[in-house]
Each structure stands twice: as structure tokens, then as C-alpha cells.
Amino acid sequence: MLKVDAERDQVTVVAKTEGRIDSGSAQEFQAALEKVIQPEDKALIIDFENVSYISSAGMRVILLTAKTLQRQGGQLALCSLTEPIREVFKISGFDNIIAIHETRAEAAAAISK
């Protein structure tokens, strides 16, 4: 089961995601993120600590989310990726266009700069 929990403070929204993001759950993931993001939001951090797998359908949701934020003048960052998922982002070259941070604190610090 995929789970997305949002926490927000003044500057950022963190979407803590849990489970597998594959073609079966990608739409659910997209719908959950769309619900989380408000038009005035300038930064979203997706916490990947408990994500066990992401397929290309999931990567597409990440990409669309980045575009949505870009359109409203915001930015997307990911944090706490497990090694296999970090590798997926590296091979696909997505780490060239999506900000990836070790920890949530580092992601938040990079955004508030």
C-alpha cells in the first residue's frame, strides 16, 4: 500500500511517502501530491525514506510535480533516498534535473537559501 502524509510549516511542505511507487500506485501517488500542493506553495520536499521501489511511472509523477511547482514559482526536492532508489535516479539522469538531498534538514536548508 502506498501512503502519503503531508506536514507543513511556513516555508515548506513535506510529503512523507511510504511503500512502492509502481504503475499500480503511480496514479494514487499523483492524486495524493496534487491534494497536498496548494497554489501558493513554493517548496515541496518528498521524503523517500520509506519508499521501497519507484518505477518509471512513478518517475513521471515526480517530473509532473516538478513542473507544477515550477509553474507556480516553486521548487521540488527529494530527500532520504535508499541506495537502490538513488541508483535509479542516477542511471535515469533524473538527478541532473531534480534536487536530491541526504536528509530532510539539508533539503529544507537548500530551499530556504
Place this chain on the structure above:
Amino acid sequence: MTTDVSSENTEQTEELQDDQQGYKILVVDDEPDLEPLVRQRMRREIRSGRYSFVFAHNGVEALKELEDDDDIDMVLSDINMPQMDGLTLLQEIPKAKPNVRSVIISAYGDMQNIRTAMNRGAFDFITKPVDFDDLRVTIDRTLRHIQELRDALSVRDRLVAIQNELDVAKNMQQSILPTVFPTGAGYSVYGTMRPARNIGGDFFDLMRLQFDRIGLVVADVSDKGVAAGLFMMSSRTLLKGAAVGKGHPGEVLTEVNSLLVEDNETGMFVTVLYSVFDPRSGRLTYASGGENPPVLVRADGSSEELPLTQGIVLGVAPEYEYMENSVDLAPGDSVIFVTDGVTEAMNEAQEPMGIQRVRDHFAQSPPKDPESTALAVIDVIKEFAGTAAQHDDITCLVLRRDD
């Protein structure tokens, strides 16, 4: 009459559907010498009733022919013609006959017109001067696609459901895969794609290039369904067009990426590993757009993963420039290209397989011909996966430099 046994093309004439009594192809060209040439070079197919041809000399004549004759299955059209050119004709065909598919004959490397043609719904293209072996393969592929689309659509009429959309996409996917593998030119090659039940957009392709070189594509389109299927079709065709027009794999990916990025609001993307093998020098040059690294296996079974070129998946980053690497293959060396359906194949404990098991296998029993090598990779996956369901397409393409 003596039986014609010359084997100018026996292997390509694989059987289409048994229940077909033959397909009718409309050839449109203003040059008068194409008609006798087609009749001569396609005489066997005509005699067997497999294809029949009708001819028109410009777009206006072609449209009239299409209106008068409901049996025409596909159109093969030149671009430059008087009265109505091929590109205009392409726009008119779907209005007149939505189920007819078109193949365009273009000048060598004329990407501008090829791109316009594809945007206007051409299924494929061939280049001048017409290579009739290539033409046969292209015609068969197009007709197979038409047949599968018809089958899928007839099912769809009865059961309008998401599953059918997936079937349409899957049929598109199957219809673009090569079924003929070249041998005897200093290398041999074999590819297989095992579709997952509901998702996946893998495909592979082979392209004969100038100076006896061969272009090899392994690719994976994100997501599923009809939209992904169409994205796959245009990716494949743009790759083919760019491969024919440009020499270097890096340039090919750069060009295809820039074409795919335009108007890509869906966020769809495609991972591609494109390589060119030159049998004269033994050099393999490749560029990666988000694909897994190829694996080089030497004749003695030792192996290495070839370094990636750091490229991003195609369709998302405007004006991205793709880099390339090259490696010299010794006689007897094999290169294995796989998609993530191989490395991310899951076992019962939901662990991904990785590539090491494949390398271990070949260390024990070094690769022989590409077909057995590719099938061995599939067997390694099956053994690892056990009873776990296949969750993504699996593609394996193998190139071997002849001993």
C-alpha cells in the same frame, strides 16, 4: 516456367495472418519508372497473392483511388509530387480512410520532411534509392500493425474497457519489433522482448546504416496505455530517422530528445541506449539516455559493465547534449543490452536481481551465438524470479562480433 529459387529475400517473407487473402497497397509516385520496378521486384509476392498493387501519380489521384476502392490497406507515397504532394496527402488520408496506414518514401536523411510526415500520422518511412528488401520488411511490419489494430479495435467495439486500450498499446508495441536479424556481415544479433501483463513500454530496433554499420536501440517508455504506445511509436520513428541522418549516437539522442521535448505536456519520457557497431573496425559507439549500462562479455566468459555516458532520459530536458563512449570488440566478444525489466526483475522476497547473476552465468558458460545468449539471460531471470510475477517488460538484445 521455371521456379524462381533465387534467394534474394526468403527469410523476410514471414507469414502474415493465415486468414488473410492478401493486402492491397496503393503506391503514389510521379516517377513513371517506379511502377514497373515494383511489379518486377515484388513479382513473387504479387504472384502468390500476398500483395497486390495499385498506382497513382499524385495526391489527388491517390485520394480518388482511395475513395473508389475500399480494399486498399496501406499507402506508400513519395513526398514531392505535382498537384498534391505526399505530406498534404498524409493529412487527407485519415479523413477519407481512418484505418489506412501510410509509409513515406523520403530522400536519404531528410529529417525535416520525415518529421513532418510522422507528425501527420505516417506509420514509417523508407529512403531513396528504394532498397526492396527493406521495403518488404517495412510493408510487412505495417500490414501486421494494421491487422493487429483491426483485431484490437474489433474487440474494443464489443468491450469498451481500459484493458482493451492496453491491448491496443501492446499490439502497437509488438508490431514495431524487428523479426529479422541480420547475420554474416561480420557480426550477428538477436533480440527478444517479453511483455509484462499490464504495463511496460519496452522496444528494441535495428537499423542498417551506411558503410555496413548497424544501429541498435534498446528503449523503455514510461507508463502504459494508448498515449504511451503512441509516444513509443514516435520515439522509435524519430530514432530511426535520426540514426539514418546522423552518424554519432550522441548526436542522434540529442536530436531525438529535442524533438520529443517539444509539446511534451504529458511528462512522458523514454530511456534509450543507442549504439552503432562498425564491423570493419570492430568498434561499438554508444550513448545512453537513462538506460542501464551494456554488459560486454568476452569469448572466455569474463565480463564488464560498460561505463554509462551520464545522459538523462529523453523527452524531459530541453537542449540537453548527449555524450558517447566507444569500445573495441574483439572477435568473439558479445555485448548484452538490457532494460530495467532485467535488472529489476523481482524474486519472491521482492528483491531486485541486478546484473551480477547474468555475468556469473556467462563466466560459467561463455556466450555462443546471440540467440542462445539472449535466451540464457531470460532463463537466468526465470530462475531468480521463481514464482514471483513479472512486473515490467524484459528486453534483451545481444550483438556478437564474429570469430
